[in-house]
Amino acid sequence: MSAQAERPLLEIRGVSAFYGKIQALRDVDMTVNRGEIVTMIGANGAGKSTLMMTIFGRPRARTGRIIFDGTDITGMPAHEIARMGLAQSPEGRRIFPRMTVMENLQMGAALADPEYFDEDLRRVFELFPVLEKRQNQRGGTLSGGEQQMLAIARALMARPRFLLLDEPSLGLAPLLVKQIFDVIRELNEEEKLTVFLVEQNAFHALKLAH
Incomplete structure (x- = not known):
């Protein structure tokens, strides 16, 4: 080892x-x-x-x-x-409410290798299918549960x-x-x-x- x-x-x-x-x-x-x-x-x-x-x-x-x-x-x-x-999903979710779901996920991927963006996006949509349906919706209009999913998904986009x-x-x-x-x-x-x-x-x- x-x-x-x-x-x-x-x-x-x-x-x-x-x-x-x-x-x-x-x-x-x-x-x-x-x-x-x-x-x-x-x-x-x-x-x-x-x-x-x-x-x-x-x-x-x-x-x-x-x-x-x-x-x-x-x-x-x-x-x-x-x-x-290291990536964090902080208390209170702290998503970007005026940005769409997709834009929030893009922010999460800002420090990751762009080569893996499409692969990582597919993965978070598999984990949280509702986010794929809401990808063009502003984060602030999501339910509390959907916002929590978005916060975790955004953190995962950083690989x-x-x-x-x-x-x-x-x-x-x-x-x-x-x-x-x-x-x-x-x-x-x-x-x-x-x-x-x-x-x-x-x-x-x-x-x-x-």
């Missing part, structure tokens, strides 16, 4: 982060290995989303180190972190090795929650995509984690 295959994909060592003078994270340690789905559950205000944002440098870690695939990314600009193969999902079930009906979690499981099983999931829905999250 190669050294690359043996080492963790993500290591967080003693990370602390602040919003102004308020400490949001204190001495956090975490390891994510290749092919895992790691789930972090907890109440609002516990720092789950802050940890995910800190991995992307917003806010920057005040102390400690964040290492991705052997490279120290602590303090690295977010666009450089994204180029290394990530490591996908960060923040509260993907928030505010969704149980049937949609199951559909989205089934997609996450499929991506992990078929494409060996490593996933870090922040979630309050402990039932679904713990079933998914491994």
